[in-house]
Structures are given as C-alpha cells and as structure tokens.
Amino acid sequence: MASIRFDNVTKRFVDEKNGGMFTAVHGASFEIKDQEFVVFVGPSGCGKTTSLRMIAGLERQTDGDILIDGRVVNTVHPKDRDIAMVFQDYALYPHMSISDNLSFGLKNMGRPASEIKEKVDYAANVLGLSHLLDRKPKEMSGGQRQRVAVGRAIVRNPKVFLFDEPLSNLDAKLRVQMRIELAQLHKRLGATIVYVTHDQVEAMTLGQRIVVMNQGHIQQIASPRELYRNPANMFVAGFIGSPPMNFFDAVLEGNKLRVGDMLLEIPADRVADYQGYNGKDIILGLRPEDIHDIDFAYNIPTHNQARVQVEVVEHLGAENLVYFRVGERMITAKVAGESSITTGDTPTFVFNMDKMHLFDKTTEQRI
Amino acid sequence: MDKWKQFFRDYGWCYLFIAVPVILFLVFTLYPVLAALVMSFQKYHVLNPKWIGFDNYRMMFQDEVFWKAMWNTFVFTVGTVPLNLFITLGLAILIFPRSTRTQTFFKAAFYLPTVMSGVTLALVWFWIYDPTESGLLNMFLGLFGIENVMWLGKSNSSLFSIMFMTYFINHGAGIILYLAALGGIPKSLYEAADIDHASEWSKFKNITWPLLKPTTLYLLVTSIILSFQVFMSIYLMTQGGPNFATTTIAYLIYEHAFVYYKFGLAAAESFVLGFIIILASIAQFKFMSSDVEY
Numbered sequence: 245m246a247s248i249r250f251d252n253v254t255k256r257f258v259d260e261k262n263g264g265m266f267t268a269v270h271g272a273s274f275e276i277k278d279q280e281f282v283v284f285v286g287p288s289g290c291g292k293t294t295s296l297r298m299i300a301g302l303e304r305q306t307d308g309d310i311l312i313d314g315r316v317v318n319t320v321h322p323k324d325r326d327i328a329m330v331f332q333d334y335a336l337y338p339h340m341s342i343s344d345n346l347s348f349g350l351k352n353m354g355r356p357a358s359e360i361k362e363k364v365d366y367a368a369n370v371l372g373l374s375h376l377l378d379r380k381p382k383e384m385s386g387g388q389r390q391r392v393a394v395g396r397a398i399v400r401n402p403k404v405f406l407f408d409e410p411l412s413n414l415d416a417k418l419r420v421q422m423r424i425e426l427a428q429l430h431k432r433l434g435a436t437i438v439y440v441t442h443d444q445v446e447a448m449t450l451g452q453r454i455v456v457m458n459q460g461h462i463q464q465i466a467s468p469r470e471l472y473r474n475p476a477n478m479f480v481a482g483f484i485g486s487p488p489m490n491f492f493d494a495v496l497e498g499n500k501l502r503v504g505d506m507l508l509e510i511p512a513d514r515v516a517d518y519q520g521y522n523g524k525d526i527i528l529g530l531r532p533e534d535i536h537d538i539d540f541a542y543n544i545p546t547h548n549q550a551r552v553q554v555e556v557v558e559h560l561g562a563e564n565l566v567y568f569r570v571g572e573r574m575i576t577a578k579v580a581g582e583s584s585i586t587t588g589d590t591p592t593f594v595f596n597m598d599k600m601h602l603f604d605k606t607t608e609q610r611i
Numbered sequence: 612m613d614k615w616k617q618f619f620r621d622y623g624w625c626y627l628f629i630a631v632p633v634i635l636f637l638v639f640t641l642y643p644v645l646a647a648l649v650m651s652f653q654k655y656h657v658l659n660p661k662w663i664g665f666d667n668y669r670m671m672f673q674d675e676v677f678w679k680a681m682w683n684t685f686v687f688t689v690g691t692v693p694l695n696l697f698i699t700l701g702l703a704i705l706i707f708p709r710s711t712r713t714q715t716f717f718k719a720a721f722y723l724p725t726v727m728s729g730v731t732l733a734l735v736w737f738w739i740y741d742p743t744e745s746g747l748l749n750m751f752l753g754l755f756g757i758e759n760v761m762w763l764g765k766s767n768s769s770l771f772s773i774m775f776m777t778y779f780i781n782h783g784a785g786i787i788l789y790l791a792a793l794g795g796i797p798k799s800l801y802e803a804a805d806i807d808h809a810s811e812w813s814k815f816k817n818i819t820w821p822l823l824k825p826t827t828l829y830l831l832v833t834s835i836i837l838s839f840q841v842f843m844s845i846y847l848m849t850q851g852g853p854n855f856a857t858t859t860i861a862y863l864i865y866e867h868a869f870v871y872y873k874f875g876l877a878a879a880e881s882f883v884l885g886f887i888i889i890l891a892s893i894a895q896f897k898f899m900s901s902d903v904e905y
C-alpha cells in the first residue's frame with residue numbers, strides 16, 4: 245500500500261482580482277503512513293481541497309515535493325498515481341448507469357470484462373447498491389449517490405483514497421450512518437485514506453490523525469485525543485471541541501491568575517512552567533465542560549469558585565449550555581441537564597484549573 | 612357572470628398581450644398555410660381558381676425534374692449537414708480551452724459574418740468561383756498547374772461547389788451554442804475521468820459527446836430543415852443550372868410559382884417538402900433523443 249509525504253509544499257494561485265499571487269498552501273510538510281486514516285480539517289478556504297488535489301495530481305504545487313510510496317510524483321499524471329478520489333459533488337457521470345459509472349475506470353484500463361463484472365458486483369454488494377445498478381445518478385438519493393462515488397473508488401482498488409467533504413451534502417442522520425460505514429470500510433480495505441472536511445466532529449470521529457489547517461498554514465498534526473488535550477495554539481483550541489474553548493484575558497500573579505475580579509489558582513505542579521510570564525497579560529483557555537455548576541461538581545478540585553450573572557441558558561436535553569460574561573468575553577459552561585440554573589440567576593461555578601490551557605497573548609501559541 | 616368579470620379584471624391584460632402574437636400567427640402563418648393547402652388542389656388563378664383534385668400532385672410525381680430536385684436536395688443535405696456539424700464542433704472544442712478574451716474574439720470572429728447578407732456572400736463566392744484565371748480558386752489551383760475549372764458552370768461540379776461554400780460559412784451560431792454547452796459540463800467530471808484512467812479520446816467519447824447530445828440534436832434538426840430549404844445561394848449563383856444540376860426542391864417551388872406561375876403545383880410541392888421535413892425531424896428526435904440532465 246502507500247505512504248504520502250509533503251516536503252515543504254507551497255501552492256500559489258494567480259489572483260485574478262488583485263493581479264498578484266494568492267498563496268493557498270504555505271510550505272506544508274507532513275507524512276501520512278501506510279494504511280492510515282488522516283483527516284484534513286479547517287475553516288472554509290484554508291487550503292484543504294487544494295492539498296487533496298495536489299495529492300491527486302489535479303493541481304500542480306508551485307514549490308516543494310510530493311512523494312507517494314517514497315517516489316516523487318510531482319510530474320506524474322493523476323491516472324499514474326494509483327489513487328482514487330471521491331469528489332465533494334460526487335462528479336458521477338450523469339448519462340451513465342450506476343454500473344457504467346462504477347466500471348468506467350476499469351474499462352479505461354482495459355481490464356477483461358469478467359474481472360470488471362466481478363469487481364463491480366463486489367463493490368455494489370459492499371455498498372448495498374446491487375439493486376440500483378441500472379439506474380442513472382439523477383434517479384438516486386444523495387446517500388446513494390455518495391455510495392456510488394465511494395464505489396467508483398473501491399472497484400479500482402487503489403493505494404490511496406482521497407475524500408473531499410463527501411458527507412457535506414447529506415442530512416444529519418445519514419451523515420452519522422455514512423461516517424460509521426466509512427470507518428468500517430477503512431478497516432476492511434486497509435487502504436491509506438486522506439479525508440477532507442470542515443466538520444470537526446467528523447474529523448474527531450474518523451481520523452487516526454488530524455491535520456488542522458488555517459489560512460494555508462498547518463496548525464497542528466496530532467491524534468484527536470491529543471488535539472483536544474494539548475492544542476498547539478489558540479486556533480486549534482478554538483476549532484476542536486464543541487462548543488469551542490472559552491478564552492479569558494488574564495494576568496499571571498505568582499501561582500494565581502487574575503481574571504477580571506476572579507483570582508484562580510494554578511495547579512501547584514505547573515506553576516514553575518509559567519514563571520517567565522509573571523505579571524504579564526496572557527490568555528487562559530478553559531473548555532465549557534470544565535466549568536461546573538457547583539451542585540454537580542464531583543471528583544474535581546472545587547477551590548476555584550466564582551459567582552456569575554447568567555445571561556442565557558440553552559437546554560439541549562442531556563446537558564445545558566449556560567452563558568455569562570467575564571469582562572468583554574462571553575463564556576459558555578456546559579452543565580448537567582438536571583442543573584436548575586436559569587436565566588438571570590447568580591450561581592456559583594467551579595473552574596477546573598487542572599484542565600486549563602495558557603496561551604501567549606501575542607503569538608497565540610500554547611505555553 | 613361575476614366570475615367572468617373578475618377573471619377579466621385579473622387576467623385581461625395577459626390575454627391582450629398574448630393576443631398580439633397569436634393574431635400575427637393566425638394571419639401570417641396559419642392562414643397562408645391553409646390557403647396553400649387549398650391552392651394545391653386547384654389550378655390557381657387569382658380571379659378564377661379551378662378545383663382539379665389531385666392533378667397537381669400527380670403532375671409533380673410524374674415530373675422528372677421534381678425527382679432530380681429531390682435527389683439534389685438529399686445530396687446537398689447529406690453532403691453538408693454532418694460535415695458542417697463536425698466542423699462547428701471541432702472549432703468549438705478548439706476555442707473552448709482558451710482564455711475568456713481569446714474565446715470572445717473567436718466567438719465574434721465566427722458569429723459576425725453570419726449577420727452578413729446572403730447576397731454579399733454569394734457575390735464573394737461568385738468571384739472566388741470565377742471560371743477564368745482571375746477567380747481566386749482557379750488562381751490558387753493554377754499555382755499547382757491545374758487548369759481553370761468552370762466551378763458553377765458544369766453540371767458535375769456545380770452542386771459540389773455550392774456545398775463546398777457552406778463549409779466555410781455559418782458556423783458562428785453553432786459555435787456559440789456548443790461553447791455554452793461545453794461550459795455547462797462540470798469540470799469535475801473530467802477530473803474524475805482523469806483519475807479513472809481515461810484517455811483524451813475516451814473523455815471525448817464518453818463524456819463530452821454524450822453530454823453535448825441535446826445541443827447536437829438541436830443543431831442537427833435546425834440545420835437539416837434549413838438545408839432542405841436551401842434556396843438563396845442557388846438562386847443567386849446558378850439559378851438551378853446547369854441542366855438542373857443544382858435545382859433543389861425549394862428552388863423548384865420558386866421557379867414553378869414565380870417563373871411559370873403554376874401556383875397550384877408549387878403549393879403541392881411545398882406540402883410534400885413540409886411533410887418530409889416533419890418526418891425527418893421526428894426521426895431525429897427518436898434516434899437521438901437522450902435524457903441527459905445535470
């Protein structure tokens with residue numbers, strides 16, 4: 245099978261409006277291991293699709309090298325890279341039946357009819373499309389089309405699968421179902437998969453490793469767990485997790501953080517790490533799930549407490565989101581569904597500082 | 612009663628606007644067609660038409676020139692329509708990948724001449740086909756030692772000369788339609804095909820051509836209809852000669868009506884031509900129709 249490597253890959257486009265150049269990907273370097281499921285995630289326009297298309301060979305990088313299986317493929321045509329791609333809009337051939345859509349690649353490769361039939365039947369079977377083989381794409385639902393697009397990739401049995409936001413057109417329920425199917429598919433095929441999405445839930449659930457991108461720069465490459473626990477900077481911290489991490493303006497005072505009129509204590513074992521910032525402005529990051537209603541604060545240190553004025557409460561069933569303000573910033577706390585806090589209350593919250601993240605105010609990097 | 616009043620108050624204007632084209636159609640299309648149908652069964656005279664049943668049709672089918680004209684029309688259509696469609700598509704495919712600016716230039720370059728009067732065109736080609744060595748074509752062939760040809764004056768070359776002329780003109784509208792259709796094919800289909808190991812030919816055959824089918828069908832039907840009715844170039848350049856070598860149905864109808872004043876016969880011929888056109892169009896829709904939608 246196959247590994248993929250980017251060595252300092254940069255992609256610039258001619259910017260037609262301003263006449264200059266626009267850099268979509270800045271010096272990206274990473275390695276995707278054989279049989280790994282890697283997800284590219286980031287906000288719209290951050291260069292995910294561009295990166296994927298460079299792997300596919302549909303877009304030629306401006307600078308740097310791309311290697312598949314150790315071989316430099318910079319000038320290799322897409323068809324010679326042994327990849328398959330599932331496009332965001334599926335790109336099914338509208339005038340061909342599903343079976344023709346599935347077999348088009350193999351026919352182009354001049355494979356014998358018996359082999360083509362066998363592979364198409366296998367893929368159709370795996371994806372539950374067997375009864376639809378004579379239909380045209382327009383006679384199918386979004387989920388079925390998506391499966392055809394995946395099937396078209398499977399029949400070729402390529403080294404690398406590339407997915408560009410394949411689930412973005414589906415409704416929430418189907419998306420969950422397809423997500424599970426994709427994860428199973430990865431296990432069954434044992435192929436290298438590169439998957440692009442802007443949905444962090446998809447990224448967290450599918451990826452063995454996640455590449456977080458922003459404005460053409462890779463922010464962090466890590467496992468979902470690592471991204472959640474140790475985000476490299478404020479962008480990753482704010483992007484991964486839902487609702488996103490809260491940020492507080494803070495000043496470090498010895499072993500304490502002054503946040504507005506609150507004084508929060510830093511865990512003793514970490515105080516030494518931050519002494520270079522003593523007396524300086526820094527950013528405290530704390531996830532909504534680490535701010536607790538005091539009545540439900542079990543198994544956590546409770547000495548960092550504060551009373552706040554609740555502005556809004558959202559009920560999500562199993563949990564409630566409580567919004568309040570610290571200084572200028574709106575803060576979210578995720579509390580148990582049984583919590584009785586309502587709008588206008590002044591409850592006491594426990595801030596679990598064992599889970600805190602501190603960031604440099606200017607570089608926005610974690611410290 | 613109230614309901615009608617209400618109806619007219621709400622929709623009266625619409626009907627007024629619709630009425631204009633409907634009346635124009637009735638007066639200038641439907642009435643003449645019906646009048647011609649009646650005429651085709653008459654020995655027509657403005658003041659004193661005489662009913663003669665199927666005599667006009669009988670006369671027509673016994674007329675050798677009619678069959679010759681049918682054949683000429685058929686040859687002209689078969690010899691021009693497919694090749695011209697092919698040329699149009701080829702030009703569109705060559706123009707399509709260029710930058711927007713270059714595309715605009717070529718669109719204009721091919722389209723503008725189509726608004727030129729047919730008379731002007733015919734005169735230019737008349738000069739190109741001039742039988743002496745001052746004709747452009749003869750002058751050019753003379754460079755290779757080929758003797759002067761009477762392009763339009765000899766029965767074995769005149770119809771071909773008229774056909775040859777069409778290969779160079781009137782591609783503009785088709786090019787614009789094809790370019791629009793090419794632009795409507797999602798780029799990602801070609802990218803998917805690239806990844807699917809498709810060669811350039813496979814991409815054309817399996818993606819471009821099938822997805823252009825609706826446009827091709829439209830152009831085929833309209834250009835076959837036009838070619839069945841080919842008249843102006845023949846009227847201006849050869850008057851159907853020599854020895855009926857370029858007499859087409861449309862030209863024959865003209866001649867019977869306005870040279871020999873046999874309006875009844877001309878009307879009968881018109882109906883046969885119309886009937887053939889309808890049959891041909893139905894056949895094309897049957898064979899070519901596709902359900903492409905995207």
Ligand SMILES: Nc1ncnc2c1ncn2[C@@H]1O[C@H](COP(=O)(O)OP(=O)(O)OP(=O)(O)O)[C@@H](O)[C@H]1O
Pocket residue numbers: 257258259266267268286287288289290291292293294295442
């Ligand atoms: N062909 C192109 N020409 C010029 N600019 C381009 C081109 N393709 C992409 N870009 C620009 O490059 C940047 C990255 O685009 P890309 O499609 O990779 O974003 P993305 O991360 O996939 O976003 P999305 O989530 O919206 O799909 C965007 O700002 C986009 O405008």
Ligand SMILES: [Mg+2]
Pocket residue numbers: 292293294
């Ligand atoms: Mg994208």
